[in-house]
Amino acid sequence: MATPVDNLLVEFRNVSYSVPANSNPIISNLNLTVHEGETLVLLGESGCGKTTTLKLVNKLYLPTAGDVLVKNKPTTEWDSIALRRSIGYVIQEGGLFPHFTIARNVGLVPSLFKWDEQRIRSRVSELLTMVGLEPSRFAERYPRELSGGQRQRIGVARALAADPALLLLDEPFGALDPLTRLSLQKEFAQLTKKLGKTVILVTHDVREALLLGDRIALMHAGEIVVLETPQGFVSSQNEKVKAYMDTLEVAGSRDRENQPTLDREEETI
Amino acid sequence: MNFWQFLQQNWPELLTLIRQHIVLVLASIAIAVVIGVPTGIALTRYASLRSPILGLANIMQTIPSLALFGFLIPIPFIGGIGARTALVALVLYSLLPIIRNTVTGVLAVDPNVREAAIAMGMRDGQVLRQVELPLAMGVIVTGIRVATVIAVGVTTIAAAVGAGGLGVYIFRGLRQYDNNLLLAGALAAALLALVADFLLGLLEQKLSVDGKTQKLSMVQKLLLGIIAITIALGAVASLKNRTSQSGASGERRIVIASKDFTESIILAEIAAQLLEARGVSVERQFELGGNLPHEALLSGKADLYPEYTGTCYAAILHHQPVSDPRRVYDQVKQEYAINFNLDISQPLGFENTFAILVRGEDARRLKLKTISEAAPQTPKWRAGLGQDFMSRPDGFPGFSKTYGLKFSEVREMDLSLTYIALSSKQVDLIAGNSTEGRIAKLDLVQLEDDRHYFPPYEAVYVVRKNAISPDLNEVLSKLVNAISTEQMRELNYDVDGNKRDVKEVVREWITKNGK
Numbered sequence A: 001m002a003t004p005v006d007n008l009l010v011e012f013r014n015v016s017y018s019v020p021a022n023s024n025p026i027i028s029n030l031n032l033t034v035h036e037g038e039t040l041v042l043l044g045e046s047g048c049g050k051t052t053t054l055k056l057v058n059k060l061y062l063p064t065a066g067d068v069l070v071k072n073k074p075t076t077e078w079d080s081i082a083l084r085r086s087i088g089y090v091i092q093e094g095g096l097f098p099h100f101t102i103a104r105n106v107g108l109v110p111s112l113f114k115w116d117e118q119r120i121r122s123r124v125s126e127l128l129t130m131v132g133l134e135p136s137r138f139a140e141r142y143p144r145e146l147s148g149g150q151r152q153r154i155g156v157a158r159a160l161a162a163d164p165a166l167l168l169l170d171e172p173f174g175a176l177d178p179l180t181r182l183s184l185q186k187e188f189a190q191l192t193k194k195l196g197k198t199v200i201l202v203t204h205d206v207r208e209a210l211l212l213g214d215r216i217a218l219m220h221a222g223e224i225v226v227l228e229t230p231q232g233f234v235s236s237q238n239e240k241v242k243a244y245m246d247t248l249e250v251a252g253s254r255d256r257e258n259q260p261t262l263d264r265e266e267e268t269i
Numbered sequence B: 001m002n003f004w005q006f007l008q009q010n011w012p013e014l015l016t017l018i019r020q021h022i023v024l025v026l027a028s029i030a031i032a033v034v035i036g037v038p039t040g041i042a043l044t045r046y047a048s049l050r051s052p053i054l055g056l057a058n059i060m061q062t063i064p065s066l067a068l069f070g071f072l073i074p075i076p077f078i079g080g081i082g083a084r085t086a087l088v089a090l091v092l093y094s095l096l097p098i099i100r101n102t103v104t105g106v107l108a109v110d111p112n113v114r115e116a117a118i119a120m121g122m123r124d125g126q127v128l129r130q131v132e133l134p135l136a137m138g139v140i141v142t143g144i145r146v147a148t149v150i151a152v153g154v155t156t157i158a159a160a161v162g163a164g165g166l167g168v169y170i171f172r173g174l175r176q177y178d179n180n181l182l183l184a185g186a187l188a189a190a191l192l193a194l195v196a197d198f199l200l201g202l203l204e205q206k207l208s209v210d211g212k213t214q215k216l217s218m219v220q221k222l223l224l225g226i227i228a229i230t231i232a233l234g235a236v237a238s239l240k241n242r243t244s245q246s247g248a249s250g251e252r253r254i255v256i257a258s259k260d261f262t263e264s265i266i267l268a269e270i271a272a273q274l275l276e277a278r279g280v281s282v283e284r285q286f287e288l289g290g291n292l293p294h295e296a297l298l299s300g301k302a303d304l305y306p307e308y309t310g311t312c313y314a315a316i317l318h319h320q321p322v323s324d325p326r327r328v329y330d331q332v333k334q335e336y337a338i339n340f341n342l343d344i345s346q347p348l349g350f351e352n353t354f355a356i357l358v359r360g361e362d363a364r365r366l367k368l369k370t371i372s373e374a375a376p377q378t379p380k381w382r383a384g385l386g387q388d389f390m391s392r393p394d395g396f397p398g399f400s401k402t403y404g405l406k407f408s409e410v411r412e413m414d415l416s417l418t419y420i421a422l423s424s425k426q427v428d429l430i431a432g433n434s435t436e437g438r439i440a441k442l443d444l445v446q447l448e449d450d451r452h453y454f455p456p457y458e459a460v461y462v463v464r465k466n467a468i469s470p471d472l473n474e475v476l477s478k479l480v481n482a483i484s485t486e487q488m489r490e491l492n493y494d495v496d497g498n499k500r501d502v503k504e505v506v507r508e509w510i511t512k513n514g515k
Helices: A050-057 A080-085 A102-106 A108-112 A117-130 A148-160 A178-195 A206-212 A230-234 A239-255 A260-267 B003-045 B047-062 B065-072 B083-107 B111-119 B124-161 B167-176 B179-207 B218-245 B262-277 B292-298 B309-316 B325-340 B360-366 B371-380 B387-391 B396-403 B415-423 B470-478 B485-496 B502-512
Strands: A010-017 A027-034 A039-043 A065-070 A087-091 A166-170 A198-203 A215-220 A223-228 B253-259 B281-288 B304-308 B342-344 B354-359 B382-386 B409-413 B429-433 B444-447 B459-464
Touching (some): A039 A050, A039 A206, A050 A198, A102 A108, A102 A117, A102 A148, A117 A148, A148 A166, A206 A230, A223 A239, B003 B047, B003 B124, B003 B167, B003 B218, B047 B083, B065 B124, B065 B292, B111 B124, B253 B262, B262 B281, B262 B304, B262 B502, B281 B292, B304 B309, B325 B342, B354 B360, B354 B415, B371 B396, B382 B415, B415 B444, B459 B470
Parallel strands (some): A039 A215, B253 B281, B253 B304, B382 B409, B382 B429
Antiparallel strands (some): A010 A027, A010 A065, B304 B459, B342 B459, B354 B429
């Protein structure tokens, strides 16, 4: 599928973010560019500011200092509604509306754009097929009737509905069992590459970061400590990176030669 | 008469009361929802308003309902007597649960879901209408359900301001010590509350997110069917009953009020029937609690009601009690004309003063004739006294001081219950009414007020001067000195003791006395 060539990229210029109640800034002096078509992973432990960084992009938060630019325009100058509708957003469990059918959930942003019903319906079918769910079986069900993995697929389908150039994902695969997670991660990587989407993904799972990221930004205490390609990340001498790599050794010592990065090589088309 | 026979005889009236009750509850809840839900939503947006507004709604709920009615009566537009005042009070009572549950329900929506909605690019109104309200609906309906059940209960008190409803039976039952009336009123109110609770429970189940795919159970369907049929039959019967009741309406119209005890109702009914006999259209606003009839006359909501000179003198004009009937009458008439622009009719011929009553057996055994003779006994006695007697200026404090009475116990209770309490030896002395029909029936003896403590209580009508017409003057002049104390006792006993219909008893009295 051909994607329109888009200039969209995200740029953080000396961005800080803090809340009045807390003297320590959540984000301090962050600089980062996200290039079109790449998948950037924000990796870090809880409270490091990675989710906040994500929410600065779609204007759920405004920076207290510096500028977040989307398509070369600071978010402060964007109309929040227009900005958010042009960005896909996926959170854990998809953040689906429990009282909407799957079809209504997926068709949400198109309906906000006031597409006609027929167009929404065919787009929903297309998307459900794309994420591997049979439309006739799933369209009229409710989220609670689906498994965690199926809900997550719906979350991705909903984010893609209006064909946004940029996707933001916050721990999208966190609540899944390891096998489902792995197959969804692979499918997701294929899909976004095929569609040429720019992706910013937040995770605390270094395996996921290595599997999905074109670049990995390791965050700690509101700052980016390391920004590397997966290859560069694996060989980095940074203490934090080493600590992360150690967790992999413990968890996956049995399949050391079968490293996540290799998985990914096989997957990419 | 057993309960079944009672129902057979009175079902048309009972249905009318149930209809009035339902209409009051539905209307007040509808208004409270229209006000409460948007207020609740606003409070989720403006957190700083939350505690003051919820606090205010909370205070509303703690105001005793009768007091609230009292405040409302003199207020123009929303006050007065009748359904409107009751509605205002009911709405005020219903607001708290509805506002509170709206706030709770909206705030309890999963923050991830709300955030997803915002991040998808929904506007605030869209988030509210499409996400927050549907997800909060179950909790909001729970609030409406609570408010409705409370309203069914509070509506029984609406009868005190002439708004009708099942409270009419409950108040009347208390007054006449009639278990059938009490049971009919209370049972019907309880059933209404249960039905409302059940129906709104179904709605709540349907609207809560988890109930989406739940089907009604067999029992629920059955109950729903029974309720639907009952409501349909009741509506048909009650409407039929209503059309047959609404009779001629003349161009002259006079509103007659009464207090909430039998004698006042009988006297009001006498005036009503005599006026109707002259072709005057009469609206009856009977059984109003406390001083509501007086307030109703002042605000022009009613034109006439039966009263006692001593009550006017002490309770309304706040004078110290005196014992000369002439002086009391003249002064009341003069001050009412100046202060209130109200007229006092000529006395009707009997007095209804406080009667200090003891059991006949005690009076005979201890040879008691006067209150002074009974005073030494009082440390061994328990007194049963109505709320009115406890609080009024010519009531208990001065009374016990004048005679030096010291009771072992003073029980404050509903006046109409004191007679039964005395005869069943729950108490040993009561302050009843001298015209009470049950005095002879229960073998009670009235002790003489030998120190002339009680002021005169001559029965009169209080009339709005603007309402005076030749017909009314004629009726009032016919009633001057027309009712003796014995006749009044008989009339009271016919209604309270023999459980006869007031209208019938009054019609009979008018015919017999050629009025």
